[in-house]
Amino acid sequence: MSKLHLVFGGRVKDPQTLDFADLSTIDIVGVFPDYKSAEDAWRAAAQRTVDDAEMRYVVVHLHRLLEPDMLKPAQG
Secondary structure, three states: OOOOEEEEEEEEOOOOOOOEOOHHHOEEEEEEOOHHHHHHHHHHHHHHOOOOOOEEEEEEEHHHHHOHHHHOOOOO
């Protein structure tokens, strides 16, 4: 399975958090097959809004959500 990554962003209520102000205006940048591609897309999106402190973009590791067993410590 590919290690999918989602890049999205939007206006936050407080620049110190990821509490998005209006979920209907979230900017979905895209889904990427690897972290490097996602990071490049995140960097480009964040750079476009660098002067707006209330705009935040994030990279979400979708593969971790799709394979939750990867998050559990090894048993034994």
